[in-house]
Amino acid sequence: MIVRIMGEGQVEVAPDDIGVLNSLDSELEAAIEAGDEAVFRVRLHALLDKVRQVGKELPEDSLEPSELILPPSDASMEEVREMLGDEGLIPG
Template sequence: MIIRILGEGQYRVDDGAVANLNSIDASIEQAVSAGDQDALTSQLTKLHAEIIAAGTPVPDDELQDSDLILPAADATLDEVKDLLEESHEGLLPG
């Protein structure tokens, strides 16, 4: 799976690694539900770090469609809320 992190680039991540990130995704949903911007920023930063650690960067000269696009770590509650409402299953599949 190719994941684009806005402002960070694209990463090729094994589907198994993506499944392991669902606990962070659940924390992101909780932060949005609670209206807690600090917790949201913290969890988005953690999610990005885990994806970067588990993934392989897609070279800039390689054109690949992203399977998943994640917001930047400084995304607002409203921005992430809109994304969550569109997906019906969090930012990550599963």
């Protein structure tokens, strides 16, 4: 899966890593639902850090279409709330 972190670039994430990302996504979504800014910030950074850790960075000039777009690390809770789909930020 090709993932774009807004403002950073693209990484390729293996299918085997989607489960752990979904778990982190669920924790982020719960923090948003609770309106807990401090936990939201920690969960957002944990999700993005994990994507960076497990993902293989694509070259800057790569023209691969992104299958998933994630917010930047400085996104507000409201911005992330607007990006959430029925299955969170990461479907599956």
